[in-house]
Amino acid sequence: MSALAPDEVVHQSMRLRILATLHALPHGGPLEFVELKALLSATDGNLGTHLSTLEKAGYVASGKDFVGRKPRTQLTLTPAGRRAFEEHVAYLRSVIAGAAPGQPPAQSQGARS
Amino acid sequence: MVVSKQDAASALSEIHSAGDRAARLLHYRDFAPHALIWGTIWIVANVAIDLLGGHGTAVWLSLIVPGSVASSWIGARTGRKHREAGDTRPSQTWRWLAMFLALLVYFNLAIVVLAPATPAQAGAYIALSFAAAYVFAGIWLGWKIVAMGLAMAALILGGYFSGAPHLQVLSGSVAGVAMVICGLWMRRA
Numbered sequence: 647m648s649a650l651a652p653d654e655v656v657h658q659s660m661r662l663r664i665l666a667t668l669h670a671l672p673h674g675g676p677l678e679f680v681e682l683k684a685l686l687s688a689t690d691g692n693l694g695t696h697l698s699t700l701e702k703a704g705y706v707a708s709g710k711d712f713v714g715r716k717p718r719t720q721l722t723l724t725p726a727g728r729r730a731f732e733e734h735v736a737y738l739r740s741v742i743a744g745a746a747p748g749q750p751p752a753q754s755q756g757a758r759s
Numbered sequence: 760m761v762v763s764k765q766d767a768a769s770a771l772s773e774i775h776s777a778g779d780r781a782a783r784l785l786h787y788r789d790f791a792p793h794a795l796i797w798g799t800i801w802i803v804a805n806v807a808i809d810l811l812g813g814h815g816t817a818v819w820l821s822l823i824v825p826g827s828v829a830s831s832w833i834g835a836r837t838g839r840k841h842r843e844a845g846d847t848r849p850s851q852t853w854r855w856l857a858m859f860l861a862l863l864v865y866f867n868l869a870i871v872v873l874a875p876a877t878p879a880q881a882g883a884y885i886a887l888s889f890a891a892a893y894v895f896a897g898i899w900l901g902w903k904i905v906a907m908g909l910a911m912a913a914l915i916l917g918g919y920f921s922g923a924p925h926l927q928v929l930s931g932s933v934a935g936v937a938m939v940i941c942g943l944w945m946r947r948a
Contacts, residue, residue, distance in 0.1 A: 652760050662770055666777035685780050741767035
């Protein structure tokens with residue numbers, strides 16, 4: 647994918663915040679599901695759905711283990727996820743700078759929600 | 760998919776705030792064990808001084824030394840974990856030691872200058888200083904910390920003006936418990 651192309655998987659608001667959070671951690675995580683949920687003020691269902699989309703795209707990897715008897719899900723940004731996120735950020739910056747094709751707000755087809 | 764300038768600006772703003780929150784989580788995780796250690800030491804020291812009826816210097820020294828060793832060890836371990844995870848920030852150990860040393864020097868100098876008439880006044884002053892620090896920090900970090908600072912101040916002032924017995928142990932324990940709560944909250948944040 648070109649550096650000046652938007653990524654629909656990344657651009658959705660919750661997925662963008664998931665990737666931004668993991669990207670801010672050293673080596674992209676790991677971060678526990680419950681910690682991510684608290685950081686993003688998300689519900690289990692909403693977060694799970696978007697994580698599943700990101701996992702299918704190969705942007706996030708999840709691992710399960712147990713702490714005592716409690717199951718724990720740990721999430722990590724994959725190299726592909728890091729690259730996709732950084733390219734999308736570059737694209738967003740280029741839109742603001744006027745270097746990438748954009749549309750007026752009324753015609754925007756972005757996946758913001 | 761085409762993204763408008765407005766959408767792009769909004770997305771970048773979301774990215775920045777999500778990144779800031781993640782960075783804050785990392786700082787909280789780093790600070791939490793230190794708050795737990797020093798909060799516990801504060802409680803134990805004041806209870807011990809109250810039970811022994813004095814020997815403040817000996818009690819504090821016997822707790823500050825292992826506390827500093829534990830904090831340094833945790834700081835070194837945290838730094839190692841950050842480096843293993845690819846974080847290039849410099850080690851935090853000396854910062855923790857310098858911070859505790861600065862606090863120790865500051866409160867000792869403040870006590871010398873203010874010359875409180877009783878140990879209870881000194882204890883209340885130190886605990887109130889921490890209550891004020893929580894309020895200041897809470898204004899930036901969240902209302903829970905403000906509430907904790909206000910509750911601390913109310914308990915200490917209530918005890919002071921009502922002439923409560925064992926005021927020093929009350930002030931020290933309130934401040935210690937607040938620090939432990941802070942540490943637990945940051946660990947779970």
